[in-house]
Amino acid sequence: MKKYILLSFASLLAAYSWAQQAKYVVLITIDGFRPDFYMDASWGTPNLRMMKDSGVCARGVNSVFPSVTYPNHTTIITGATPARHGVYYNAPFEPNGASGQWYFNYDAIKTPTLFDAVHKAGRKSANVIWPVTVGGPIDYNVPDVWSPKIKTDRREITAANTTPAGLWQELQEKATGVLEAADFNMVKEEMVMDENVARMGAYIIRTYKPALTALHFACTDHYEHAQGRDGYLVRRAVAGADRALGTIIEALERAGIKDSTAIIVTGDHGFVNINTAFNPNVLLAQNGLMKDVKKDDWKAQFYPSGGSAFLHLKDKNDVQTLNQVRQLLNSLPQEQKELFKIIERKQLDQVGADPHAALAIAAVGNVTIGGAATGAIVKPAKGGTHGYYPDFKEIQTGFVAYGPGLSKGVIINEMNLTDIAPVVAQLLGLDFTTSSKAPAGILKKN
Numbered sequence: 001m002k003k004y005i006l007l008s009f010a011s012l013l014a015a016y017s018w019a020q021q022a023k024y025v026v027l028i029t030i031d032g033f034r035p036d037f038y039m040d041a042s043w044g045t046p047n048l049r050m051m052k053d054s055g056v057c058a059r060g061v062n063s064v065f066p067s068v069t070y071p072n073h074t075t076i077i078t079g080a081t082p083a084r085h086g087v088y089y090n091a092p093f094e095p096n097g098a099s100g101q102w103y104f105n106y107d108a109i110k111t112p113t114l115f116d117a118v119h120k121a122g123r124k125s126a127n128v129i130w131p132v133t134v135g136g137p138i139d140y141n142v143p144d145v146w147s148p149k150i151k152t153d154r155r156e157i158t159a160a161n162t163t164p165a166g167l168w169q170e171l172q173e174k175a176t177g178v179l180e181a182a183d184f185n186m187v188k189e190e191m192v193m194d195e196n197v198a199r200m201g202a203y204i205i206r207t208y209k210p211a212l213t214a215l216h217f218a219c220t221d222h223y224e225h226a227q228g229r230d231g232y233l234v235r236r237a238v239a240g241a242d243r244a245l246g247t248i249i250e251a252l253e254r255a256g257i258k259d260s261t262a263i264i265v266t267g268d269h270g271f272v273n274i275n276t277a278f279n280p281n282v283l284l285a286q287n288g289l290m291k292d293v294k295k296d297d298w299k300a301q302f303y304p305s306g307g308s309a310f311l312h313l314k315d316k317n318d319v320q321t322l323n324q325v326r327q328l329l330n331s332l333p334q335e336q337k338e339l340f341k342i343i344e345r346k347q348l349d350q351v352g353a354d355p356h357a358a359l360a361i362a363a364v365g366n367v368t369i370g371g372a373a374t375g376a377i378v379k380p381a382k383g384g385t386h387g388y389y390p391d392f393k394e395i396q397t398g399f400v401a402y403g404p405g406l407s408k409g410v411i412i413n414e415m416n417l418t419d420i421a422p423v424v425a426q427l428l429g430l431d432f433t434t435s436s437k438a439p440a441g442i443l444k445k446n
Contacts, residue, residue, distance in 0.1 A: 020429030021405025021443065023260040026205070026248060027114075027214045027424060029076065029130075030241045031069060031221035032386070033267025034229075035059055035398040037238055044239035047246045048265065048400055055402025056442050058412040063269045063390040063397060065343075065353045065360075066305040070103050072268035072397075072417055073131040073216070077113045079421030079434030081352025086110035087132055088354035093303045093312055097294050100148025106136035114212060114424055117432040123211040126204045128197045130214040134161050140204045142168070144216060153181035175203035186222040189233055191240035194219045198244035202251030209257060211428060215248070217241045221271075228273040228384035229394075262405055262427050266420060267397035269386040272307060274368045277381040278339045280309055280361060281373040283328050289321060290373055300325055302361070304371040306387020307395075308343075310357035322358050329361070336378060339367045343389060362389035407444050415439045 030037075038048040038057060051057075064075050064082055066089065074080075074087040082088045086109060091102040109132060118125040119137040126140035127133050133143040141163045146154040159168040172178055176196050186193055194217040201215045220241055223233040245265060252258040280302045284290040291297040299321045302309035313321055329342060343353075343360040353360065363369050368385045388395045399415060402408070405427045418436040425432035426443060 020427075022262040022403060022427040023211070024209065024252075024257055024262070025212050025424050025427050026201075026252070026261060026263045027076070027212065027420075028245065028248065028263070028265045029073060029216050030238075030265065030267050031216065031218045032224045032269065032271050033220065033265070033398045034270045035061075035396065037242075037398060038400050044235065045242040047242045047249060051263065051265065051400045051402045054408060055400065056407045056410040056412065057401070058399040058415050060393060060396035060414050061266065061399045062414065062416045063395065064417060065348075065351050065362075065389055066308045066310075066387040067269035067390045067395050068305050068387045069221070069268050070131045074103075074109055074113075075417045076266065076268075076420050077115065077130075077214070078109065078111045079418050079432075079436045080111045081418065083349070083352040083355050084111050088356075089303070089305050089310075093310070093354075093356070095293065095298070095301070095312065095314070096296055103132050104134045104143065104145045106133055106143075108132055112432065114421055114430070114432065115214075117425060117430040118212045118428070121211075121428075121430055123428075124208060125212040125214070126201070126208065126210040127214045128200045128204070129216045129218065131216065138163070140164070140167060140208055140210060142171070142200060152185060152187065155179060155181060155184055158184070171200045171203060174207075175199045186219055189236075191219050191237055194237075194240050194244040195247065198247040202247050205248070205251045205257075206255045209255060212424070217244055224271045224384045226383055228382075229271050260404060262401065262403035264399070264401040264420070264424065266399045266417070268417075269390075269397050270393075270395040271384045271386055272388060272394050273366055273384050274381045275366045276339065277368050277370040277379045278336070278363065279370040279372045279375070279377050279379065280329070280340075281371060282375060282377045283332070284325065285373040287324070287328055289324070293373075300358075301373075302369070302371070303357075304369045304387075306385040307363040307368055308360055308387050308389060309369040309371075310354055310360045312356065313358050316356070316358070326359075332377075338364065339378070340364055340369070341389070360389075401442070405444055407441055410441045412439055412441055415442075 037043045038052045070090040071082045074085050078085045087103045124139045127138045128142045129144040131144045147157050162168040176199050220237040223237045289300045340361040423438045
């Protein structure tokens with residue numbers, strides 16, 4: 001009898017761990033999202049601040065390395081680091097020169113995602129320009145994709161990869177109106193892309209009510225690159241993203257599902273103001289290690305990723321070249337050595353970065369890492385960037401959430417992007433296992 005009671009209690013605990021706490025989840029990223037956008041009242045973000053006051057937020061969220069868009073978005077939906085999920089950078093390392101292709105295709109992801117879990121549960125999901133989603137198991141899928149040859153007009157390639165067939169046309173007829181090229185891109189000083197992404201998401205929510213809707217607002221990042229952490233265009237973009245968030249909240253109300261929907265807004269990285277560019281490939285080229293990559297005449301090259309760069313060896317077992325690169329870096333003048341720190345392979349393993357890189361360098365201070373192989377090793381730079389080793393406050397992103405299943409009036413001091421997938425999984429009651437878990441205090445205790 002006692003054994004029966006114990007087994008029943010264990011079964012109840014197991015059932016409770018997967019108990020659904022929200023019928024729907026809307027997961028939104030603001031690219032370049034920072035905690036000050038909702039912690040500092042000087043930013044024009046009434047919707048974010050309402051979410052903060054009505055739910056739970058974090059003072060800082062740690063990215064994975066490198067702290068750039070595609071690896072971190074993939075971490076958000078997998079709970080895994082790049083070494084496990086397989087999306088190491090925004091674009092794959094191509095040893096003979098970049099083709100302009102990014103990690104657009106869903107099959108680049110090597111671990112299960114929240115989209116997989118929703119599909120397995122027999123429920124519906126939706127996406128509007130979430131990275132690495134072309135061909136994904138998403139019922140209403142408008143993927144993030146563009147042609148390297150026509151970067152200023154992504155409409156045709158997006159339409160071709162949107163599923164189900166006819167959804168792209170339906171969204172223009174019912175949600176946005178006929179889109180011009182600039183309506184679905186970031187040009188000059190326009191912020192309309194975020195609003196059109198929100199209008200698409202809002203229509204899908206009202207019409208189809210997916211269990212999981214993932215949306216990516218990209219404009220803030222674009223203008224932080226141009227102006228750094230602050231500036232007129234950055235503040236306009238942040239206010240625009242907040243207005244786009246308002247469009248989603250209004251759609252939930254109109255659909256009659258606001259009270260059963262948890263909304264999560266997070267990001268992929270923070271931002272750093274820059275004034276200097278360090279170009280390590282110039283050093284390699286000057287010393288005969290990188291003669292002509294297009295002709296495959298190289299022994300080593302750094303693959304830059306904003307505030308970092310990853311060393312790739314033509315022969316992964318070429319210890320002599322690896323040691324030569326270390327020696328070259330260590331023999332630089334002191335004022336140049338102070339621009340970066342070396343991240344050795346053991347440390348890359350610890351943080352789950354690209355397993356194919358021999359080592360990495362991470363910029364320090366207001367420095368970015370460039371990819372040029374000619375010219376000066378150090379050059380002036382301006383604006384802002386990310387991609388740094390995620391061990392300081394400025395590069396942290398944010399997290400704010402409210403709705404059923406979520407705590408109210410709670411501020412988490414610090415969390416990781418790997419923690420978000422288990423939060424979503426528990427809210428929706430999905431059978432989804434990761435090495436991370438929802439941080440204490442985020443989910444409401446029943």
